[in-house]
Amino acid sequence: MGEAQIKATLSLERPGFKLDVDLDLPGNGVSVLFGHSGSGKTTLLRCIAGLEKASRGRIQFNGDTWQDKQQFLAPHRRPLGYVFQESGLFPHLTARQNLIFAMKRASDTIPGLTFGDTVSLLGIDKVLDKHPAELSGGERQRVAIARALLIHPRLLLMDEPLSSLDQARKQEILPYLEKLKKQVTLPIIYVTHSPDEVARLADHLVALEEGRVVASGTLTETLARLDFPIKLGEETGVVLEARVTERDEQWQLAKATFPGGDFWFRDSGFALGSEVRVRIFARDVSLALEKHHDTSIVNLLPAVVEEIATDEHAGLALVKLKVGDSPLVARLTHRSAHRLQLEAGKQVWAQIKSVAIIQ
Amino acid sequence: MGFSDADLTAIWLTVKLASVVTILLLIIGTPIAWWLTRTRSKWKGPVNAVVALPLILPPSVLGFYLLVAMGPNGPLGALTQSLGLGTLPFTFAGLVVASIIYSLPFVVQPIHNAMEALGRQPLEVAATLRAGPWDTFFHVVLPLAKPGFISAAVLGFAHTVGEFGVVLMIGGNIPGETKVISEQIYDHDEALDYAQAHWLAGAMVVFAFVVLAVLYSFNRRGSQTGVVGGY
Structure with missing residues (x-):
């Protein structure tokens, strides 16, 4: 500023x-x-x-x-x-x-x-x-x-x-x-x-x-x-600033690095080093207690639970996570949150099903 | 047959009167219309009513009060006398003053309507483009309200050409000074000189028709291209 x-x-x-x-x-x-x-x-x-x-x-x-x-x-x-x-x-x-x-x-x-x-x-x-x-x-x-x-x-x-x-x-x-x-x-x-x-x-x-x-x-x-x-419903989620750091020509993927980690996304021709803005919807983030390798999900990030709140629907929970220095929000059912015994400070793996590159 | 010399004098005088009145009315009417558009004053209603009075008052009422006001003992008469101008009744200047009041609504209302139809936005846009009030008035309001000004000028001119009662009372029917077409027709009629009256009266009908036809077709074209106009 x-x-x-x-x-x-x-x-x-x-x-x-x-x-x-x-x-x-x-x-x-x-x-x-x-x-x-x-x-x-x-x-x-x-x-x-x-x-x-x-x-x-x-x-x-x-x-x-x-x-x-x-x-x-x-x-x-x-x-x-x-x-x-x-x-x-x-x-x-x-x-x-x-x-x-x-x-x-x-x-x-x-x-x-x-x-x-x-x-x-x-x-x-x-x-x-x-x-x-x-x-x-x-x-x-x-x-x-x-x-x-x-x-x-x-x-x-x-x-x-x-x-x-x-x-x-x-x-x-x-x-x-x-x-x-x-x-x-x-x-x-x-x-x-x-x-x-x-x-x-x-x-x-x-x-x-x-x-x-x-x-x-x-x-x-x-x-x-x-x-x-202001309730955003399905559009609840976070926006992170990231930088394109690697490209995988064979599988047409690119890697974006943000403060706290990185993830792969569909490469649409971004130059290496370019600044991108990444939007991750809470509905596309799920949580696991262990790192699963037998999943189609590419982006798995270690995270710490910061806070849990109830979403607009009483059966759904919003979980705020910290991935390195960056925040992330996941939406899951309260039943899952209870089953995984989620609470502030707990280590989890965030599984990100999709990210949207918006700039 | 055709127009007599007296007819031509009356026609010339009428055109001169209507031209002077139209120009003065555009100058006087524009600030009045702008004030009526912008003001939030409680006087807006009364001022609007005063401007519109000539629309409904019989010309004889208007003429009577103007005569009193402009006479030697009236306020206008006192003013003109103290300025060394004598009194206005039975002079061309008197006719101009009377016609301005008589035709005022025909000029103010089209301009006012056109300005009102602009709405607030063009003024706000101009302000955010660093245009001050005068700049905005001359470069945004005037060009956007142009159709209203054209209607106002045409109606003001035509209405002044068509007046009779007020002119008769104030002007006194002096050839070359205050005798306009409508009075010339009246004289022919009184003298049972119908042939001569036909020439002038017919010319007036044609004039009025042409003016209105042009005005209406102009306004229709204006509204088709989205330009604000009308009255």
């Missing part, structure tokens, strides 16, 4: 809704505000942008005060870029003119991407001379992201940028967002209700419920919390 950071202490009341947060976000990477609709995540983002005025609050960015008792910096004076749910492209301008609108008003003092870099980063060179009405939803959103970058922001805010798109369009844009994340050093605050987007994009995760922050921390640690307040 760098020096730069975002501090927001806000409270705001609307009929039937109350936002009351005290938030500290890192000044780099992607911070995801995650929650169901009505949890206040979009309102919080709008308050940070100044589009909504919290009755009481204090917002600081890199030591600059955007809002406190005495002052309220107008949104057009805050060095931020904003991507709306619906693209918000100006319909009377072509894609190119929309981008130029931002460039004309971009800050001279803040360095940022050039027009050419931005256009190629988002792959929009072929649609520049079309009007928004002639673009697909995915293209519109990519132009909107490019426009938000060309204003040369110090902070990029994205409000569910994929929520208006169908599944295929989402899959079309996600790689661009991952590329964006790798290529720009800009801190990003990203609002979503999708666990998939959290797993793929978040570095820091903030869970919101009924206008309150109910969990906040690094992605890996926060997702592994058994008391994580």
Whole structure:
């Protein structure tokens, strides 16, 4: 975590809704505000942008005060870029003119991407001379992201940028967002209700419920919390950062190493040394007391039980494990947990049936 | 047959009046429409009602009060006299003032509707692109509300051309100064000169039809391309 950071202490009341947060976000990477609709995540983002005025609050960015008792910096004076749910492209301008609108008003003092870099980063060179009405939803959103970058922001805010798109369009844009994340050093605050987007994009995760922050921390640690307040059901699991360290050409497998161990996965052409993000669902992890060799499961990792909790269904248990320095969550029946006499501190073998490489 | 010299003078005067009034109304009406769009003030309702009054008041009522206000003892009259301009009734300037009030709703309402239809988002988007309020107004609101301005200009012009009652009361029917087409037709009619009246009256019908036909086809095209417009 760098020096730069975002501090927001806000409270705001609307009929039937109350936002009351005290938030500290890192000044780099992607911070995801995650929650169901009505949890206040979009309102919080709008308050940070100044589009909504919290009755009481204090917002600081890199030591600059955007809002406190005495002052309220107008949104057009805050060095931020904003991507709306619906693209918000100006319909009377072509894609190119929309981008130029931002460039004309971009800050001279803040360095940022050039027009050419931005256009190629988002792959929009072929649609520049079309009007928004002639673009697909995915293209519109990519132009909107490019426009938000060309204003040369110090902070990029994205409000569910994929929520208006169908599944295929989402899959079309996600790689661009991952590329964006790798290529720009800009801190990003990203609002979503999708666990998939959290797993793929978040570095820091903030869970919101009924206008309150109910969990906040690094992605890996926060997702592994058994008391994580937002139920993810089948998508319960962990996300680990790993590095590709070996390739088995004969069996078309690659090996990813993470702090605490490594595992094999289907090789889809990752270069040795490349950083990958690995998602392991709790439903794909089973436990054994001994290392079994007579099993088809490739990835067997020695682990220590840290904590056991009941899942949404009373018959199921979630078991948090430590594999070296990394957390892992397994889902099993309470009967199995009882039969294996699982308890905190017990040594077990985690059998991982499948892992998903998501970056 | 054809237009007489007096007819042509009346036509020229009418076009001049309608042009001046339309330009002034766009200048006056735009801030009013913008204020009505943006305000959360409790005065929004009353101001809206005042703007719309000329739609339902008989022109004679409007003309009567304008005459009183602009007369030597009225507040407007006192103002113009203290400025050394004399009084406005029975002058071209008086007609302009009366027509502005008479045609105000026809200009304010289309602009207001177009601005209202933009919604909040374009303004918020502009703010996150570092556009200040004036920048946003000129580069986002005006171009997006353009169809509303075109409707407003056409309706304001046409409605001023078509007025009669207010003009009769304020203007006093002075050739070359305040005698517009509608009054010229009235004079022909009073003089039982129906042939002459037909020329002007027929021209007015054609004018009104062409204006409305153009306006409606323009608005339909506008709505097909998704541009906000209408009134």
